[in-house]
Amino acid sequence: MSTTAKFLTILLGLVLTFIASADGDRTTKFSNQGSVANTRHNMTQRQSSGGGPAGITMDQYRSDYGEVCVYCHTPHGASASGAGARLPLWNRTIVPTTYQVYSALNTSTMTQPVTQPGVNSLACLSCHDGQTAIDSIINMPGSGRYLASQASSTNIGFLSTWSNPSGLGPSVHANMVECMTCHSSSAGVVGAGATDFSAFLIGTDLRNDHPVGVRYPANGSNADFKSTTATFSNIRFFDTNGNSRPDKNEIRLYDTGEGFEVECATCHDPHGVPSGGPGSQFNPTFLRVSNSSSTLCLACHTK
Ligand code: HEC
Ligand code: HEC
Ligand code: HEC
Ligand code: HEC
Ligand code: HEC
Structure with missing residues (x-):
């Protein structure tokens, strides 16, 4: 084998290892103990809390508000309309959506009526259906960052007007589909090494999920x-x-x-x-x- 061929073989090997490392749901770096701050529901991704890469990798995709609860709750100015009003101090945008529900399968064995997901599902789907940016909240930490209209909006553009102090810039606010750029097995070199979140992306078609909204x-x-x-x-x-x-x-x-x-x-x-x-x-x-x-x-x- 010539030196060049050897070099290419080694390079190919490296690239393959790199890509392969993007596959699968790696063990989480969070301890999964004590508090939501130590779980994958900590969207702040501080290295110090155990999970996630250095802020700089992720800050381009979502605002780091530096507070764990705020991605879901706010002590003041919580959602007062629609589904959000029926959830505890809810801070997230919930986009009105018609989901494809389990009963659409018409399995002959179902006996119970299935309706659209209730609020205790919509809360989760406000991230997990992939429609809304992870950092799309109504009341951001700090003053003058309250946007009541956000409660019923699909617009995430307003976030771009807020200068994210922790990041490189506030221009990108990724939803779960966009997180897949890195967090999937097909992510390629850009996302190599990121956990595969594909199974976490429930989407708006709930026919392959355990029925919700079922009596x-x-x-x-x-x-x-x-x-x-x-x-x-x-x-x-x-x-x-x-x-x-x-x-x-x-x-x-x-x-x-x-x-x-x-x-x-x-x-x-x-x-x-x-x-x-x-x-x-x-x-x-x-x-x-x-x-x-x-x-x-x-x-x-x-x-
Ligand atoms: C540019 C690539 C990239 C993008 C885009 C990206 N991430 Fe990551 N993320 C990484 C890497 C690399 C890691 C560290 C390896 C790992 O733990 O998966 C990571 C880790 C994480 C972790 C910690 C995983 C654990 O259990 O330890 C979370 C949570 C996370 N990312 C959430 C998100 C969310 C939410 C989005 C979309 C808003 C996102 N990421 C977009 C690259 C990315
Ligand atoms: C990823 C989103 C998310 C994060 C982060 C989060 N929560 Fe929640 N929280 C929820 C949802 C969803 C409910 C409603 C659960 C239900 O439908 O019964 C809830 C309910 C609650 C409730 C009332 C019902 C209960 O379970 O006790 C309290 C109190 C609460 N959260 C406090 C907090 C605090 C404090 C933090 C931060 C340390 C936090 N939450 C972080 C999503 C979140
Ligand atoms: C909180 C109660 C509850 C739990 C826990 C629960 N289920 Fe169900 N499940 C239901 C109800 C209610 C239905 C609707 C049944 C019907 O209409 O006949 C259902 C429906 C189903 C169906 C669809 C049946 C059909 O006819 O198409 C399957 C399969 C199923 N569940 C499996 C599971 C599995 C597996 C688990 C554990 C991971 C589980 N369930 C946990 C309440 C539950
Ligand atoms: C603020 C957005 C957000 C909300 C609201 C939310 N999640 Fe998540 N959840 C995520 C993200 C992002 C991940 C992917 C993991 C990660 O980023 O590390 C995740 C991961 C998960 C996981 C996989 C955890 C693991 O350790 O394997 C489960 C299960 C889950 N969520 C269930 C729920 C349920 C149920 C609700 C509602 C009660 C909910 N989530 C609400 C953003 C959210
Ligand atoms: C009847 C109980 C039940 C209901 C209802 C339910 N889940 Fe789950 N969910 C589970 C179980 C059990 C697992 C673990 C599956 C496994 O380990 O393979 C799971 C796993 C998950 C995961 C991790 C990905 C995976 O496949 O392992 C996510 C994300 C998730 N659920 C979100 C949701 C969301 C969002 C809803 C509402 C639309 C929901 N779940 C409703 C029982 C349920």
């Missing part, structure tokens, strides 16, 4: 389903510790006007749920209950 059968009415054991406000739940309150590790159904339904937050808590006592690692993928041995599924399905 849970009334207790005793359907032998295929277990009976809930408590109700608290608009939440009905499986009260495993008998304290009459829906704890974060208890599977729940939400009534937002169409009866008690399964929504994203039925199975997931976006802040993380300790798998054991306080301080223990969170259940994987923000699940309220670990799904080892299908425990989560069997909370509802009698199978």
Whole structure:
């Protein structure tokens, strides 16, 4: 082999290793312990908090507000209209959308009515359907950065008028589809080394996802389903510790006007749920209950 050929072979090897490293869902750098700040729902991506690359890589794609909660909540000036008004101090833009729902599949086995996702799903979909920029919020930290119109807007352009103190410039505000430029197995050299987030991008077609907006059968009415054991406000739940309150590790159904339904937050808590006592690692993928041995599924399905 000539020296040039050898060099090219080595170079090809390097490129392949580089590209291959973009594949797959790498283990997260976050500890998944203690707080939402130590999970993938920390959009600030401070190296110090354990996850993410140096700010400079990511700052071109989303504003680093330097506060974990603010990408989802604000203490003041929260969303007061539409779906956002029915979520706790909600700070995100929720774009009115008609989703393709599970019932469109017409599986002959479905017995329960399915409607459009309720607010406890729309909260998640405000990032996970890929339509809205991750940093598109109504009330940004600092004064004079409140934009009420943002609550019902699909416009993310206004963000560009805000000078992001942490970044190279505020001109790009990526939604989850755009994050895929790097965070996918096909990202190529630009995104080499970034975790593959493809499975996290739910999109607006929910037909390949566990049904949400689906009504849970009334207790005793359907032998295929277990009976809930408590109700608290608009939440009905499986009260495993008998304290009459829906704890974060208890599977729940939400009534937002169409009866008690399964929504994203039925199975997931976006802040993380300790798998054991306080301080223990969170259940994987923000699940309220670990799904080892299908425990989560069997909370509802009698199978
Ligand atoms: C220019 C490429 C690039 C783009 C675009 C990009 N990222 Fe990243 N991101 C990286 C790299 C590289 C890492 C470090 C390797 C890793 O952990 O995946 C990373 C890591 C992360 C992590 C930490 C992963 C973990 O569990 O440790 C999060 C969270 C994240 N990115 C979110 C985002 C979001 C949200 C967007 C879109 C707004 C985005 N990224 C866009 C390159 C990029
Ligand atoms: C990635 C988005 C996201 C982030 C970041 C986030 N939250 Fe939440 N939070 C939610 C959603 C969604 C709900 C509603 C859950 C539901 O539908 O039951 C919620 C609900 C809450 C609630 C009321 C219900 C409950 O679960 O106790 C409190 C309090 C709360 N969040 C506090 C915080 C604080 C404090 C932070 C920052 C340390 C934070 N959240 C960060 C998405 C987020
Ligand atoms: C502010 C935007 C935002 C909101 C709101 C949000 N997410 Fe996420 N979520 C993300 C991003 C971005 C990722 C991809 C991981 C990353 O960036 O590191 C992610 C990752 C995840 C993961 C994978 C975590 C892992 O460790 O493998 C799950 C599960 C998830 N989200 C569920 C939810 C659910 C359920 C809700 C609503 C209760 C929700 N998310 C609300 C932005 C959001
Ligand atoms: C009936 C329970 C249930 C509901 C409802 C549910 N999920 Fe999940 N979700 C799960 C389970 C279980 C996993 C873990 C799958 C795995 O590890 O392969 C998961 C995984 C995920 C992941 C990580 C990607 C993956 O495939 O592993 C994301 C992101 C996510 N869910 C978001 C959502 C969103 C957004 C909604 C609402 C549209 C939702 N989930 C509704 C049970 C549920
Ligand atoms: C909170 C309760 C709940 C949990 C937890 C839950 N499901 Fe469901 N699931 C339902 C309801 C309600 C339906 C709608 C049933 C119907 O209409 O017949 C459903 C529907 C389904 C269907 C579709 C049936 C059809 O006829 O097309 C499947 C498959 C399924 N669930 C599997 C799972 C799996 C797997 C898990 C665990 C990852 C799980 N479910 C967790 C409540 C739940």
